Amino acid sequence: MSTTSLPAPSVAVVTGATSGIGAATAERLHQDGFHVVVTGRSQERGKAVVAELGPRAHFLEADLTSDGEPDRLLRHVADHIGRVDIVVNNAAQDHTGDLLDVPVAEIRSTFEINTIAAITVLQAAGRLMRDNGGGSIINITSRLASIGVPTMAIYSASKGAIKALTTAAAVELAPHNIRVNAVAPGMTxxxxxxxxxxxxxxxxxxxxxxxxxxxxxxxASPDDVAAAVSYLASPGAAYITGTTLPVDGGYTAR
Structure with missing residues (x-):
């Protein structure tokens, strides 16, 4: 008697997934059938998210601002689970402050996680996907990448850079069958x-x-944002790349 094995589920890595939008995104992709890898700096919160998800979910502690950490993280996933199909670039920190008075140290700190870490995650994911037939990278930006709000200039600039990166990376990585899109949440x-x-x-x-x-x-609720990520990760979005999808209730359409 012959048996037919089922294909392994696709693997999604969600950075900054221990709370808020990241946790909701991990839950939604898990519901969609993905094997989900939750990452973050808090073991306590990360393990709680994974325990809630159940089978096909793992937590990996990661500080994405450490040199080489994105490569180590994604290589670990590929080596131990077998593949990386989706990467959701969600890890970020907030920042507010009067623009003319923001200390340089705060600017560097905000850009380190919101921009530089996101770029290095994209690079690490892109290298793996290039060598394995393609994949999808979804960056989480913000309504503030497109509009101005007092005291939010540094945060806006850090997220605006990722919006620009999304379009440039989509064009450059398309020959490798790698789609790059972004979701821009409004106030959530x-x-x-x-x-x-x-x-x-x-x-x-x-x-x-x-x-x-x-x-x-x-x-917005975190689930609203997660639903947009779910769509961009799905086969239904196979011909979509280089776009930023606003999830802001029409705020930036005014």
């Missing part, structure tokens, strides 16, 4: 948002003002 109800809101002088008025500026009349 994450723990980071809740912390920011709680620090405002009048949180209720601030929350109302944020929603008033969104045509659809509500904040």
């Amino acid at each position: 109800r994450t723990p980071l948002y809740e912390t920011w809101l709680a620090a405002q002088p009048d949180p209720h008025a601030t929350a109302a003002g944020v929603v008033d500026g969104i045509p659809l009349g509500r904040l």
Whole structure:
């Protein structure tokens, strides 16, 4: 009697996936049938995410700002799981501050994780995918890559660089069957948002003002962003590359 083995699930690596948008994205891709690798700097949170997901999920602790860490991370995934099909470049840190007074150290720190680490992850993923028939890289940028908001200039610049990288990398890597796209969330109800809101002088008025500026009349949820990533990772998006998909309730369409 002959047996037919089922194909192994595709593998998705999600950076910065221990909370918020990253955790929701890991959950959605897991639901889509991917073998999901969750990465981040917190073992406690990462292991909790993976325990919630169950089978086909692993956590790998990683500090993507360390020299060579993206290569080590993705090579480890390829060597131990067998492939890397999708990489979601989500790891980032927030930054606010009056532009003219931001210390150089804060600028460097923000760009180190939001821009340089994201570039090196893309490079490491691209090298693996080039040698294995292709894949899909999805960068998480921001509405702030396209608009100006007071006190957010450094963060905006760090994310704007990744938006530009997305289009350039899509063209350069297309001959290797590597698609590169981005998702640009608007204001999203994450723990980071809740912390920011709680620090405002009048949180209720601030929350109302944020929603008033969104045509659809509500904040994004992490699941809204994860759904967009899911689409770009799917076979249905096989002919889409070099695009940035806004998930902002129409904010940047005004």
